[in-house]
Amino acid sequence: MSQSLTMLTAAAIMNPKVITVKGLATVASATQSMRAHHTQTLIVDRRHPHDAYGIVTATDISSKVLAYGRDPRTIRVYEIMTKPCISVNPDLAVEYVARLFGQWQIHSAPVIKDALLGIITVTDLITKSDFLENPKAIALTAEMQKAIHRAKLICQTQGHDSSACAQAWAAVEELEAEVAYQQATKVPKTALEEYLEENPKAMDHLLIDNWCSG
Template sequence: MMKASQIMTEDVITVRGSSTVAEAVKLMQENAIRSLVVERRHDEDAYGIVTETDIIYKVAAYGKDPKKVRVYEIMTKPCIVVNPDLGVEYVARLFANSGIHAAPVIQHRLLGIVSVTDILHQSDFVENPKEAVLEEQIQEAIANARQICNEKGVTSSDCAAAWDVVEELQAEAAHQRAESLDKTAFEEYCEEHPEAAESRMYDI
């Protein structure tokens, strides 16, 4: 899965909170962008974000003079931020759940900004959908687990650990589909090899 750092825009256009909305609009128009990261006032401060929606909904819709309204009056601060190592699928889910269209990518410092447009045009979700990739990983993990159990024994800790990997992948796939998992691959394996269940009896 691609990461946020692979699809983000590194050249981030920022604006001061004290700037006027008119100045923010000019920056957006000049750079053909839909949002601006609001600069921090000091190292302990949080980043903010101002979007075209903020400007339309909070300024234009009420006939306010954008030359008199300041960015800090309409921005969101602190804003939702994205870790550069976050998978693109999870960035998309974060956007969907929070109703946002862009977020700064931060790890100790501002690294870039990622938007729904970046997800649509830069990521590989069409070529490599998470569901298909997960299913392939599950099948590989099952084959690996069966091989390890054959070599090490069905009651070995190595066998149990291999099936743990399978179950984690299956749980993620079930979450992806918003479905409950009726039967795990390990439970199916135990139907063939009942003694394998003993490998899960960990010491407490």
């Protein structure tokens, strides 16, 4: 994707202060930790470097302990936690974090890359991301139009058989696919196909298997 389009990532909006809990801790102690740190999510520590992280939330405590009148002093965190939990790469764009949350119906996740770096929540996505000021669908569409103009100019000046021309249209195709994915639509005719209709002599150089819209 074009590097001129700035993407806000999970690392930029995550909370680096992660409150952890042992799997053997009681639900009572986990609840006290949530209250003390004003959080609804605890990350369950790994037992060893090759183990997976777990997660326990206020919803887990409410639905699995409180709802059934169970004694939180006798229930262990490992009995109600989710493990392994969904984790987020710090370099992931916030739009994809939001999709991940929606796909798995979760509200928070640890941010992990080799080590536990932070935690990100739906609240972070809503309050810290720039989706109000900078909707990505609009930004991507504008970037795609610039890429189309750039590709046409390069092909006209350097020739349709140049590698620069092919690379320019490859960049357009990548952006075009991302715009279609963002908008959940199918592209009826690609920008390259429209260009080839206007410039049929370029077809032998640019129309290859990769340039299909089917």
